[in-house]
Amino acid sequence: MISHLGMSGSWRITDSRLDEIDGKHAHIIIETNKKVLSYIDPRRFGHLYFLNKKNFETKLNSYPMDISEPGFDAEHIYNIFQNNPNKVLKTFLLDQKNFSGVGNYIASEICARAKLLPTRIVGPLTKKDCKNIKAAIDLIILGAVKTQGTTFGGGYRDAFGEKGEGVQHLVVFHQKICQMCKKTPIIKITIGGRGTYYCPHCQK
Ligand SMILES: [Zn+2]
Structure with missing residues (x-):
């Protein structure tokens, strides 16, 4: 899974589903029996990809070097x-x-x-x-x-x-x-x- 947060995306980990106010912009909700993972994105510029291993590597390699990587000198x-x-x-x-x-x-x-x-x-x-x-x-x-x-x-x-x-x-x-x-x-x-x-x- 690759999650691009866009401008305003974020993930939240909570014990139960978010209420109406906090969960207003929760577009993806993943529930287990212990925790709830919610993707929240008011402006909806984010992207989420579910990929197999081969496509995952291709996608990852298509991204330019991030400014936080050591090679970005x-x-x-x-x-x-x-x-x-x-x-x-x-x-x-x-x-x-x-x-x-x-x-x-x-x-x-x-x-x-x-x-x-x-x-x-x-x-x-x-x-x-x-x-x-x-x-x-x-x-x-x-x-x-x-x-x-x-x-x-x-x-x-x-x-x-x-x-x-x-x-x-x-x-x-x-x-x-x-x-x-x-x-x-x-x-x-x-x-x-x-x-x-x-x-x-x-x-x-
Ligand atoms: Zn100054």
């Missing part, structure tokens, strides 16, 4: 940029074929932690910039996992229904003041139709 990022030199950094970070796993808030945070403006063209970015991007990815992914996910207004819940606290670690996304320099008002712009946040002091 600074050199790999540099090569992606060199192969797509005219792309805009923030927009390109959302390209799932190249940056599998980066969502909109993570993209703003990566640019911030790497001290790069989201509007930068990727071709001229140096190997050092790519090292900073790799460090930013590691920091943000690790931070989000440690704090059990990032919740915006009733979004993500872990398997036991707890809200994550990752939102407390954001430095620019949905912030009024930059949480890196602690003094500069954050600027919000729209790039490729998506809200983008940056600090004009910290990011060049």
Whole structure:
């Protein structure tokens, strides 16, 4: 079984069936005699695949390298940029074929932690910039996992229904003041139709 959570999907483990409120968006319910496993997805962008071993491996191999995998290093990022030199950094970070796993808030945070403006063209970015991007990815992914996910207004819940606290670690996304320099008002712009946040002091 492969479960892609889409934007808002999550699995819940409970002792009995969820009530009407919590279970409102439960689209798949798997019951055993001890526990109930529910797939909840308000926006329904998720996918679920039941596959035999051969098709499972084919499907898994069709996915690009995830940003959390060890091989996704600074050199790999540099090569992606060199192969797509005219792309805009923030927009390109959302390209799932190249940056599998980066969502909109993570993209703003990566640019911030790497001290790069989201509007930068990727071709001229140096190997050092790519090292900073790799460090930013590691920091943000690790931070989000440690704090059990990032919740915006009733979004993500872990398997036991707890809200994550990752939102407390954001430095620019949905912030009024930059949480890196602690003094500069954050600027919000729209790039490729998506809200983008940056600090004009910290990011060049
Ligand atoms: Zn700043």
